[in-house]
Amino acid sequence: APPTFFEATTAIAFELFRRAGVQVAVLEVGLGGRLDSTNIVEPIAAAIATIDFDHEQYLGHTLAAIAAEKAGVIRRDIPVVVGPVPEEAREVLASMCELAGAQFVEADAGASVKSTTEDGRTIVHVTTPVRDYGSVTLGLRGDHQIPNALVAVRLLEEIGRVLPVTADAIIAGIRDVRWAGRLQLVGLPNGRRVLFDAAHNPAGAWALASYLKREFPEPLPIVFGAMRDKDVALMLKTLLPAASTMVMTEAATPRAHRASDLATIARKLAPDASIEVEPNPKRALASAWKKCPLVCVAGSIFLVGDLLGSLGPSARDL
Template identity: 40%
Template sequence: MTQSGIYTFSEALEYLYSFVNWEVERHVRYSPEVMTLDRPRRVMEAFGNPHEQYPILHITGTKGKGSVGAMVASALQASGLKVGLYSSPHLQDFRERFRINNALIPEDEFTLLVNDMRSVLDTIPDITWFEVTTALAFLYFAREGVDAAVIEVGLGGRLDATNIVTPVASVITSISYDHMHLLGNSLAEIAGEKGGIIKPGVPVISAPQPQEALDVLVRIAAEQHAPLTLVGRDWLFEPGALSPYCQPFRAGRAGEPMREYATGLPGEHQAINATVALAALDTMQQAGVGATQAGTQAGLAGVDWPGRLEVVERKPLLVLDAAHNGESAQRLAAALTGVFDQRPIAFVFGASADKDVSGMFDHLLPIADYLIVSQAVHPRALDPHEIRNIALAHGYRRPIEIIPDTRVALERASELVGEDGMICTTGSLFIIGEVRSVYGLPAGHVPRASRVPCAPASPEV
């Protein structure tokens, strides 16, 4: 790479990773002095504030924000709109973070954008990697003329680089414990950070929340005069029969007849996420960003979001799930025992050093016949021996093996469970990405050949 220009995608990535990256390095401080919104605002101003050129849905939360964002984007796309989706982290390919109508940003377009932005970025001291990627997404969507964009928060909300937007609506998915060393040790503190995306007068949609978190969100919304729509109160839902490949459900505004829907993401918790998406789409429609009823039903059913109870193999059954805290592990365990009947169960488990492995094991170990501890090739990956020690401290006395290499770990798990058993890989998005690459799965997509059509029992169009 020369000083005069960046000519290849790999050079563009190399330049990008020259900025401090809090996804790789543990944050030292999470404060306005370190995580300031001034830097991303300066970049956007230099390019004419591209994030103000299209309507935005802004999403935060601890769990489900990726699924909700993918559902909303899918519904808008199926309704005929050109939709940008910015999400993080990626599973296999960095370009997964930047999508238009679910297509990953082309390498040459990414390289061109980095070149165009470089002269500005080099003048802003201390700008971070995520601030740069966020600015790149905003500029990319503007240049491509999207009709709307779905923007996912990277961390927290209040101080996140994405929080320079004024969206048509803000969404807060389920709040639970994660990143406590940054966001706080209570649900109230975490909710305060997440609720920092609520803007004056901008409608906010919330998933059902623990009371401690909900009280904070209600207070912030009132202070900002932001109308609050709460799923479970203002929008109601009823999950349908469990299925390994999709989740049927009924949903609608409180006091109105419910409609039949299905989402291509299985698990009862996805009925909650899908209802949040429906409430968000309804609010966007009131702001002039309309999804049709047919597009909404088709978009929810056809949503493409890997690593969420994703079935990769059938003999033995191999399920990938991105659960990475205690509450998401609880939902995963419920789905595995309620949806699938393959036995025995082997977990191929890896985690990042800042995750609550003990909380995850509270729910996973009781259903595990075998535990294989692996390790993603990532600087934040927790040492497998520490993970084994946590399992032993939980009183787990079934077989445990440490096999850092993901491919070898999968082969061993297959030997242990046999054709009639189940392997579940979980604990880390990085592990999920590695497994998908081992199986040659396309980055950012669930192969159509492996998907089962998902439709509500009584579709309404």
């Protein structure tokens, strides 16, 4: 069979790394781990930040099965840093590390993280068995990024055994990191703002809904689009209470749910909710802006990418 799009782009990335003389690269698995195209490399360390239900048709229908697929990144004699995962997944990962001769490192073992929130940003005080990092404002929004930051810190500490990674570099990493489309707040010169968040599975929808309820007591308009292979009903059930109006739309991909079908699902879940249908994403955003100068766009990486790219050079991260 010919290579898939992801396999081809992974190969292109490796060639670009070679030409640029990249000495250290961070690779994110595309799907699972065991059969993913990134798994051709021999890493010096690995991390599994979390395990939840997504892509079940490929990875399995239990957390243990999904963990077994994710465990494909484990290699002999490397540290594998694991975030807060369900116990059934943890048992699988610990067992696979033991079988492979890898070091199983639980990110929160011997560590503590105290957090506060200020102006939508999370401030953490991180202490690990290696050192006390003091207070750091995380570059990424949302409480769900707290355990992710701890995984990153512990991973860099482990890598520091073979590569020079300073405490200042670790602090700069979690402070300065940017991730487009993940609770990314963007402002325009006319005062309009958009909160972009992929939230393309139930866990992502839950994280977004939690952030919206905490930071914006008054519900916001949400422009929503999703792929047909996602658990849309559960995503909508989670997000509808956080939305003043939900405008259903369609990303420019054959995989996208029809906006009218999304509206049908939403109306069954919440008959009294304000639901609109606008298949064109730009017009959907314009419609939402008529209701509030701050709009959330969520449900699909494709949708977020389409609309983020449409805002033009005057858009600025806030």
